Amino acid sequence: MKKGYELLQDCQLNKGNAFSEDERRQLGLVGLLPEAVEDLALQRERCLWQYGRLESDLARYEFLSQLVDYNQTLFYSLVMSDPPRFLPVIYTPTVGEGCLKFHRIYRRPRGMYISLKRRGQIRQVLQNWPETDVGVICVTNGARILGLGDIGANGMGIPIGKLQLYTACAGVPPRSLLPVVIDAGTNNEELLNDPLYMGLRQKRCSRDELYEFTDEFVEAVQEVFPGCCIQFEDWAGPDAIALLARYQDKVSMFNDDIQGTAAVMLTTMTNACRIKGTRISDERYLFLGAGAAAIGLSDMLCTAMVEEGLTIGQARQRIRLFDSKGMIVSSRADIQDYQRRYAFDDQPIPTADFCKAVKWFKPTVLVGVSTVKGAFTREILEEMSANNERPVILPMSNPTSRAECTAEEAYQISGGRVIFGAGVQFPPVNYGGKTYIPSQANNFYIFPAVGLAAYATRSRRITDEMLIVCARAVADMVSSEELAEGRLLPPQTAMLETEVKAAARVAGLIFDRGLAAVQRPADIESWLWQKVYRPEY
Numbered sequence: 001m002k003k004g005y006e007l008l009q010d011c012q013l014n015k016g017n018a019f020s021e022d023e024r025r026q027l028g029l030v031g032l033l034p035e036a037v038e039d040l041a042l043q044r045e046r047c048l049w050q051y052g053r054l055e056s057d058l059a060r061y062e063f064l065s066q067l068v069d070y071n072q073t074l075f076y077s078l079v080m081s082d083p084p085r086f087l088p089v090i091y092t093p094t095v096g097e098g099c100l101k102f103h104r105i106y107r108r109p110r111g112m113y114i115s116l117k118r119r120g121q122i123r124q125v126l127q128n129w130p131e132t133d134v135g136v137i138c139v140t141n142g143a144r145i146l147g148l149g150d151i152g153a154n155g156m157g158i159p160i161g162k163l164q165l166y167t168a169c170a171g172v173p174p175r176s177l178l179p180v181v182i183d184a185g186t187n188n189e190e191l192l193n194d195p196l197y198m199g200l201r202q203k204r205c206s207r208d209e210l211y212e213f214t215d216e217f218v219e220a221v222q223e224v225f226p227g228c229c230i231q232f233e234d235w236a237g238p239d240a241i242a243l244l245a246r247y248q249d250k251v252s253m254f255n256d257d258i259q260g261t262a263a264v265m266l267t268t269m270t271n272a273c274r275i276k277g278t279r280i281s282d283e284r285y286l287f288l289g290a291g292a293a294a295i296g297l298s299d300m301l302c303t304a305m306v307e308e309g310l311t312i313g314q315a316r317q318r319i320r321l322f323d324s325k326g327m328i329v330s331s332r333a334d335i336q337d338y339q340r341r342y343a344f345d346d347q348p349i350p351t352a353d354f355c356k357a358v359k360w361f362k363p364t365v366l367v368g369v370s371t372v373k374g375a376f377t378r379e380i381l382e383e384m385s386a387n388n389e390r391p392v393i394l395p396m397s398n399p400t401s402r403a404e405c406t407a408e409e410a411y412q413i414s415g416g417r418v419i420f421g422a423g424v425q426f427p428p429v430n431y432g433g434k435t436y437i438p439s440q441a442n443n444f445y446i447f448p449a450v451g452l453a454a455y456a457t458r459s460r461r462i463t464d465e466m467l468i469v470c471a472r473a474v475a476d477m478v479s480s481e482e483l484a485e486g487r488l489l490p491p492q493t494a495m496l497e498t499e500v501k502a503a504a505r506v507a508g509l510i511f512d513r514g515l516a517a518v519q520r521p522a523d524i525e526s527w528l529w530q531k532v533y534r535p536e537y
Contacts, residue, residue, distance in 0.1 A: 004028035011072045012175065015537050016043060040077050040537060047078050057094040062105055064090055065098075068164070069108055072174060076535035079168045084425075084492040087168070091161045092442065093399030093424050096146045098161075102154040103196045110160055111179030113153060115200045116213060123220040134225040135176035135455035138162045139217070141184050141210070142199075143236040147371030147402035150236075152186030153199025158234050162256070162447070170448030170499035171532030172455050178225075182217060184210050210239065211246070218247055227458040227517055231256055231447060237292035241338045252454060254462040258296030260443035260450075261369075261396065263471040264489075265297045266304060268421045268441045269365070270475040271488040272392045275419055281305040281315065283392070286361050288354055288376075288404060289369035290321035290328050293396070295338055297367065303468065316342060320361050323370075326351050358383050368395040368404030376405035381413040390419050396441060398423040407438035421488045429486075436486035445474050445489055449499040453506035456531050458517035465513075466506050473502040500528055 007027055008014050015023075017038040024030045047067065054060050064086070068075035079086040088094060098105065118125050142155025159179030166172040185202040186192060192201055205213075221228055230253040232243060244255045254260070269280055280301060287294045298319045305315035321328040321342050327349040328339050335343055349357045358366070358380050366384055368376060376395060384391040391414055395404035407426035410418045416431040421441040429436045449470050454462060477490045477498050490498045504525035511520040521527035 005032060008032060011069055014071050016071050016074065018043060018537050040074065040535075043071075043074050044078050044081060047074065051078075057089055058097050058101070058105075060089045061094045061098045065105075066107065069110070073535045073537060076167055076174070076533070079164070080496065080535060082493075083168065083495045087165070087444065087492060087495075088425055090164050090168070091444065092146065093401070095157050095161045096148055096399035096401075099145050099151055099154050099157040100148060102151075102157050103191070103194065103198050106198065111156055111181065113156070113181050113183055113199075114217065115183035116185070116202075116205060116209070117200070119213060119216070122216050123223055126220055126224040129178060131175055131178070132225075133176060134178045134228050135458075136163065136166060136172065136229045136231065136451045137178045137180055137221060137225070138231045138233050139180040139182060140232075140234045141182040141239075142186065142234070143184075143204070143239065145234045146399055147397055150186050150188045150204070152188060152191055152197070153181055153183050154191065154197075155234060156181045162231070162233055165444045166448045166451050167533055169444055169495045170452040170503060171496060171534070172448065172452050173531075173533040176455060180217075182210075182214065184213065207239070211243070214243060215246075218251060218253075222251060227252070227460075229253065229451060229454040229459070229462060231451070233257065238336060238338070240292040241295065248463075249461070252459055252462055254447075254450065254467070255292075255296075256443055256447050258292050259300075259462075259464065259467045260447045261293050262296040262300035263446040263467040264441050264443050264474075265367070265394070265396070266300050266468065266471040267445065267475045268394060268439070268488045269301065269304075269392075270472065271478050271483060272365070272419045272421075275483050276390050276392075279308050281308040281310050281318070283318065283365050284361065284363045285319045285365045285367060286357060286363035287319070287321045287367045287369060288372070289367075289397075290323040290339055290342075291369065292338075293369045294321055294367075295342070297369070298342055300464070300468065300471075303464065317344070320344075320346070320357070320363070322349070322354055322357050324351065326353070327357055355380050355383065362387050364388050365392040366394065368397055370404060371397040371402040372404065373402055374405065376409075378409070378413055381405065381410060385414040385417065388417075390417055392419045394421050394441065396421075396423040398442075400424045407436075411436055419488070420486065437482075438486060439488040440492075441489060444495075445498070445502075446470050449474070449502035450506055452499065452503040452528065452532075453510060456503070456518075456528055457507050457510045457515070459510045459515045460517065461515050463513070463515075466509055469509050470502050470506050473505040474498060477501065496532075500532060501525065504528055 138159035140155045142152045145155045163177040167174045183200045185204040191197045232255040302315040329346045330343045393410045411429045411431045421439045425440040426438045
């Protein structure tokens with residue numbers, strides 16, 4: 001049992017000034033702490049005072065990073081006390097700046113860095129992790145972090161932040177979570193030339209080498225942490241798609257950029273259709289961006305449309321993709337294999353003329369996954385508003401500096417008629433004497449709930465059906481009154497309740513499909529609540 005100064009250095013066990021007089025005597029803490037004995041609420045009050053004095057989001061990000069390193073219980077108590085205030089700091093949009101400067105603001109290691117130098121040794125490396133019962137791993141290779149591109153080992157900020165959301169949003173116990181970076185080098189010359197960069201100092205390896213190394217990692221996880229779910233995060237688009245196909249039917253894993261983003265899009269569109277009185281198959285979807293996220297979104301929309309009675313061919317015809325080189329059409333020689341199912345015999349539209357695509361296709365829904373700030377111009381928003389009584393505008397890119405348009409722009413230009421959701425949180429918009437509450441269509445409504453269900457059931461697979469069930473469960477929790485305010489997703493103030501209820505629906509499906517490694521309880525939601533982490537001493 002840890003005692004004294006060693007105990008105070010353990011973030012999972014440390015209670016700071018909340019150690020009682022008896023504990024201080026028994027654990028050798030007398031003299032190591034001020035005399036005052038405080039409860040968690042008082043410690044939170046001090047943190048809030050300190051937090052409120054900070055002048056930038058990056059400073060707040062660093063403050064919270066230090067807090068979780070010192071006292072994990074206090075950190076989660078603080079974050080879970082006010083999710084709308086703290087989630088944008090521990091994750092998007094602030095995590096983007098944190099990742100760019102990760103090698104400069106780094107203080108102590110968290111998670112595991114597994115580099116190409118460890119070929120043939122990954123099983124032994126994983127065994128160095130102090131916890132043996134790991135339920136969820138979030139792994140990135142830093143190749144496509146948010147809209148920031150290749151930042152190599154600096155990408156560690158993403159799995160750290162994602163897994164903090166597993167706990168803060170869905171109560172997954174933090175001891176069971178492991179952030180991982182697969183360090184396969186970086187092609188970012190600025191980082192390679194920066195003496196403070198901490199990653200492998202070499203160019204990225206070939207795709208074949210990366211896949212072989214990732215195979216070893218996935219196999220090692222099955223040995224060292226059996227039953228663990230692996231979330232792939234922020235891999236380059238072609239790799240994200242290929243690795244999802246490579247592992248999805250073999251192990252418990254999913255790709256959040258493809259499936260999580262698609263699921264929250266399905267939630268958003270389900271409620272947009274509730275507002276419009278339409279079905280998902282009644283809409284026409286134009287995507288700006290044609291990478292892994294766009295394909296994942298399109299595929300899940302098509303699944304929903306097929307369930308509504310369309311053939312897969314009819315469903316795909318209601319979707320068009322546009323990238324930096326123009327419309328994805330069958331005559332283009334440069335399209336990827338995974339894009340071909342959305343390539344049609346349309347007239348090619350030149351590069352950068354996205355407005356022409358809007359005028360030609362006349363979409364009812366505009367989806368941005370381009371990471372190009374301001375790409376939804378006034379002309380484009382005016383065209384959408386002219387063609388639709390209730391245009392649906394979804395700039396899904398993040399961080400905020402990469403959003404295709406702002407909520408203010410969409411509401412003002414549409415005359416308040418827009419149905420709006422974004423990948424980042426925009427402030428309320430006042431227009432025409434009414435206040436609209438834009439929704440943040442962020443994956444944190446989905447992946448923590450799926451993770452809680454997978455952790456609790458030890459599901460042997462994560463299927464698209466589970467993501468769809470989760471998306472619809474979240475959509476069901478938005479009231480008619482909230483829809484009238486412009487909300488398409490539940491309020492973040494009720495995040496824990498929302499996610500546990502959604503996880504119960506997912507867990508029910510896992511049991512129904514015979515994928516659980518535990519016995520089905522009589523009341524799944526009550527059973528999940530018993531497993532939920534509570535930040536208490």
